[in-house]
């Protein structure tokens with residue numbers, strides 16, 4: 001699948017709303033020096049000591065000046081960077097103020113004490129940050145950072161489901177556009193999907209759009225969870241139970257932990273299933289000798305930095321949308337104030353309610 005097929009809606013044009021652009025409101029700054037001087041090398045040496053196992057030395061002279069410049073720009077702009085667990089290590093460990101899964105980032109976004117939020121993640125995450133911070137400027141460094149799962153469903157699809165299943169509540173996974181959230185009753189993440197479904201007190205619930213998450217939740221509750229068949233994550237659907245069994249046979253003592261966007265067969269073949277934050281906690285709590293994280297590639301690198309005693313076996317499925325975000329375009333975001341993410345006020349209200357209902361459950 002090409003990136004273009006899944007390009008998210010372009011951030012709303014400020015000129016279209018006759019509102020001053022983010023650059024006009026906040027100003028444009030000078031591009032900082034990106035030279036790798038002795039001083040930069042010295043200043044950034046402690047950080048490199050932390051990440052040297054996952055960032056080759058040949059790449060560091062390129063990353064170090066960018067990291068230093070971004071961290072200085074954040075102070076000038078009173079900005080914070082929210083980074084998803086799938087960001088590359090130089091972003092995750094170098095410039096992020098908050099890291100986590102979608103639920104943690106939504107909570108951090110709600111509590112963010114800054115004028116500007118830069119979302120190092122994909123478009124629906126930036127929209128969620130904007131929904132929870134309507135008065136703040138939210139930027140996404142690349143407008144093509146979409147999501148195959150979020151693009152699999154539209155507001156019109158939710159209308160159709162309402163007609164097909166009258167009276168059945170609709171839970172939307174956070175990986176959807178604001179327009180879809182606005183049509184649903186409550187939001188969930190992979191960390192709290194079972195609890196959110198059960199909180200509704202219904203016998204049947206529709207869970208959209210990820211059909212594998214819906215199937216996996218259905219296996220953990222007495223509530224009948226109805227899936228939306230077209231929805232799936234192109235990264236997680238590629239893992240197979242056979243592949244997991246082959247890795248297990250090749251690595252004695254291997255523990256396998258998987259994300260619930262994988263198929264039910266993959267989850268059955270794993271030792272543990274949970275959200276990205278759940279997987280990190282599992283590694284910290286269990287300190288396995290060898291572990292394989294069945295999810296996007298960069299997770300293992302990021303978690304390996306914090307768990308030097310654990311041997312990470314890395315099956316690698318890259319998310320092409322997450323990988324649109326780089327130190328270079330984060331720097332451009334902060335210098336030029338691009339690309340601003342806005343949400344149509346008509347959908348922002350109901351979409352915010354769906355997210356806030358989830359956050360208020362405090363689960």
Ligand code: SF4
Pocket residue numbers: 122146147148149150175233234235236296319320321322
């Ligand atoms: S990993 Fe899957 S669900 Fe997450 S952003 Fe990429 S395509 Fe979307």
